[in-house]
Amino acid sequence: MSGTSSVLNPPADAVAPVRHPDAPAPGELLGTHYEHCFGCGGGQEHGLHLAARAGEGVSVTAEFTVRAAHQGAPGLAHGGILATALDETLGSLHWVLRTIAVTGRLETDFLLPVPVDTVLYLEAEVTAVHGRKIYCTATGRLGGPDGDVAVRADALFIEVKVDHFIDNGRPEEIRAAMEDPDQVRRARAFEVNP
Numbered sequence: 001m002s003g004t005s006s007v008l009n010p011p012a013d014a015v016a017p018v019r020h021p022d023a024p025a026p027g028e029l030l031g032t033h034y035e036h037c038f039g040c041g042g043g044q045e046h047g048l049h050l051a052a053r054a055g056e057g058v059s060v061t062a063e064f065t066v067r068a069a070h071q072g073a074p075g076l077a078h079g080g081i082l083a084t085a086l087d088e089t090l091g092s093l094h095w096v097l098r099t100i101a102v103t104g105r106l107e108t109d110f111l112l113p114v115p116v117d118t119v120l121y122l123e124a125e126v127t128a129v130h131g132r133k134i135y136c137t138a139t140g141r142l143g144g145p146d147g148d149v150a151v152r153a154d155a156l157f158i159e160v161k162v163d164h165f166i167d168n169g170r171p172e173e174i175r176a177a178m179e180d181p182d183q184v185r186r187a188r189a190f191e192v193n194p
């Protein structure tokens, strides 16, 4: 889209993304990557509780119901919350790539106001990969998966090793996550499966 920074345009030698052979089947619910994640975790009372599903190719779909706790203007979703919903949906793509990655850059367009109690129907896909750089795009629609686009984003995610979290996270949470065998198994599986 015009207005998107040139750093979000994949270089000429970028390659098409490849769906990992062990990616969840299209339609499968992805679940949370971390119980206390504000985007998808069940342990965050006012979090987004965003539910994402694997899509075809290297894509995902997700739904987010805007609640009163997510307001900016009266009765309307806060823009930062909508950016978070886009970021979380884009982050879910990495279940399909089976790569751990973090957001390096996220550029968002806010096209329509999003009222409290509405469902935002989100969709994201990886468009290209260049080394550790993962180029992706997302939309959020109102009224249904084919409804009007209310928000959209282009983003660059950067692949990292699990050490990114171990080295930079707060020791209490890292220790708790590392004591959760499911969390460790999941993180390691992402690292060892090319």
Ligand SMILES: CCCCCCCCCCCCCC(=O)SCCNC(=O)CCNC(=O)[C@H](O)C(C)(C)COP(=O)(O)OP(=O)(O)OC[C@H]1O[C@@H](n2cnc3c(N)ncnc32)[C@H](O)[C@@H]1OP(=O)(O)O
Residues within 6 Å of the ligand: 007, 033, 034, 087, 088, 091, 100, 101, 102, 103, 104, 105, 131, 132, 133, 156, 158, 160, 162, 165, 177, 183, 187
């Ligand atoms: C316990 C385990 C749990 C696991 C849970 C899974 C969590 C999932 C969470 C999901 C939650 C939802 C998601 C979230 O919210 S993720 C949370 C929000 N994001 C972050 O916290 C990331 C913070 N940033 C960093 O840690 C570093 O800057 C990273 C790791 C991103 C890069 O630093 P690193 O030292 O590693 O790499 P590099 O600097 O050599 O750069 C490498 C290449 O990338 C290019 N580049 C970099 N940045 C930008 C930029 N801004 N624009 C354009 N380009 C950029 C750079 O030019 C270079 O290109 P090239 O020279 O190679 O061509």
